[in-house]
Amino acid sequence: MPAGTASPAHRWQGHWATEDDTQAFARRLASSPAITHATLTLQGDLGAGKTTLVRHLLRALGVQGRIKSPTYAVVEPHSAVGCPLMPAGVPLQIWHFDFYRFNDPREWEDAGFRELFASPGLKLVEWPERAGEFLPVIDLQIDIQPDDMTTSHLTDPEQDTRRTVHATALTPTGQRLLEALA
Numbered sequence: 001m002p003a004g005t006a007s008p009a010h011r012w013q014g015h016w017a018t019e020d021d022t023q024a025f026a027r028r029l030a031s032s033p034a035i036t037h038a039t040l041t042l043q044g045d046l047g048a049g050k051t052t053l054v055r056h057l058l059r060a061l062g063v064q065g066r067i068k069s070p071t072y073a074v075v076e077p078h079s080a081v082g083c084p085l086m087p088a089g090v091p092l093q094i095w096h097f098d099f100y101r102f103n104d105p106r107e108w109e110d111a112g113f114r115e116l117f118a119s120p121g122l123k124l125v126e127w128p129e130r131a132g133e134f135l136p137v138i139d140l141q142i143d144i145q146p147d148d149m150t151t152s153h154l155t156d157p158e159q160d161t162r163r164t165v166h167a168t169a170l171t172p173t174g175q176r177l178l179e180a181l182a
Helices: 019-030 033-037 050-061 106-110 114-118 128-134 157-161 172-181
Strands: 003-006 011-016 039-043 075-080 092-098 122-126 140-146 163-169
Touching: 011 019, 011 172, 019 050, 019 172, 033 122, 033 172, 039 050, 039 128, 050 075, 050 092, 050 122, 050 140, 106 128, 122 128, 140 172, 163 172
Parallel strands: 039 122, 039 140, 092 122
Antiparallel strands: 003 011, 011 163, 075 092, 140 163
């Protein structure tokens, strides 16, 4: 289980020592009913673990089949048919966005994403800063950075999976998601 603390306010901070910790974090998020209609942003450098977190979260929500990175497609839609948080027979709709290739925030508007963000379901956004002010309200911001508390990755390649993670609630929905992390 990853080490972490939730402040009584609006922030959770922790460390992922292994990919299992990333998976445990995703499972806790997936246990919150608030996840079914939320917008989460994932921030961090290339290789920080954003897409890995998304894959674990989608699996925890019941998504089957291949989970591709939307780096080239910009958005990948998913449907979790057996999501235990949804009424029987009703799939959870999920959209995974990656705005890395955006050169101008207006590309978000030009792509017609306003309707997707207004629809029910989960929206996961990598590189949200590239959409600028066009991005709608964010419920939970997750920042993933390589853990600089240790230099053991220099001698042990398996140690480069260590991450420092901050999750910040920006809405009441985000606060409910933080409660699942506590």
